[in-house]
Amino acid sequence: MPVLPPLPDVDDTLGMRAWVGAHLGHLLLEGPDDVRGGGHRGGQAAADAALAAFDVTAYARSRSTVLPERRRGASRLSPYVRHGLLSLPEVWDAVADGPPQDRRRYRDELLWQEFARHLYARLGPALAEPLRFHPPERLVEQEWDEDMACVSWVRAELENDGWLVNQTRMWWSSHWTVRHGRSWREGEDDFFRHLLDGSRAANRLGWQWTIGSGTGKPYGFSRWQVEKRAPQLCRSCPLSHACPIQDWPDAPRGPAVERSLVSERTEVAVPGAGPDAPVVRGDPEAVWVTAESLGDRDPALAAHPDLPVVFVFDEPLLYSLRLSGKRLVFIAESLADLSGRRDVEVRLGQVPQELAGTPLATTFAPVPGFARHSSAMTLAGLYPWPWLAAPRNQRLSSYSAWRKGVDR
């Protein structure tokens, strides 16, 4: 496949949508003609500005606030964390001077992200299987009431912005699976198509924890949470006097999984933790950046400041995923921003074929796709992933068991 034409300027919103529509539109959920951006601008400059503007004060109290938006305490940094524009260690350090309670709570959430990455590094695609308990079973399918203000509002925010606070992710996933018995795998795929921070690691962990597959305790979503976190939604709801979620859902946990991969210290080779130090086997001619690590401070990019950079949109993968255009706009903006400082070539096709024959430097990524592709490529330099706490065979049976094995 050809090298794609140069990206528009990162601030050229219309140009960027047109570029994504023209070159990637055949792979998108919405098709080529309805490409829109989400609620975050991609790129290192936007990521650095968002981190600089974030104040962790009052995070512990207001992290779960849904509305009004100005009272939300969540950092909204997740799309930048997801795509490696901000590493977990640098976000960790950025809150060092915050009030102790807020700093502790915030860092705890960063560790949940790290826990998700450890799970995915160790289990790979098996993270899509229930970890300890099967999902709760529903024998009678309840009617899904489209008029509920809370649920339809969450849906609109997901589709328009591609970002939700943690609280409403839990509402939606509980409503979907715990109350309605719908497949959590389908719900997870749907989130993945829209969320700008969508990662298999954190998304699968979030779904498994909400529906009780990780803990045996499904999270129940009912009117009570909406009244507490976003009361204006209940006030505006046409079903306010006949609320379908007035009571807690009947949420018995599913049966235990017979052979739980997280209850044993299972060693699964792919993708693993990656190298602890750079592995240099030759002279690279280019740096290959992946969607896991698009920032200027990517270790391979930083080690080779004068080399050209190459990124490949993985056509077969994107064809099967059918992502919303806003996700690819975010990635294209990130590459456009990088192009302001580096010589960036963007390609579309099968990753190993596109890069065949070029000795490359790259940063290890703890996802199965990296292991698959990189084994078929010529890697002259492989750089370590910036872990917050490197995997050392910690227990994965629960967050608290894992946390005990982490030196942070």
Ligand SMILES: Cc1cc2nc3c(=O)[nH]c(=O)nc-3n(C[C@H](O)[C@H](O)[C@H](O)COP(=O)(O)OP(=O)(O)OC[C@H]3O[C@@H](n4cnc5c(N)ncnc54)[C@H](O)[C@@H]3O)c2cc1C
């Ligand atoms: C059903 C469900 C699906 C989810 N899917 C994703 C996903 O695809 N990608 C994703 O990054 N997060 C996911 N999360 C976790 C969490 O909701 C988001 O990370 C968080 O809402 C992002 O907003 P923020 O940056 O303002 O977070 P903050 O509250 O400011 O937290 C700071 C950072 O910590 C990390 N973090 C916070 N909470 C969690 C958590 N529960 N699990 C893992 N990491 C966390 C994120 O990197 C986040 O940017 C999901 C949660 C649920 C319940």
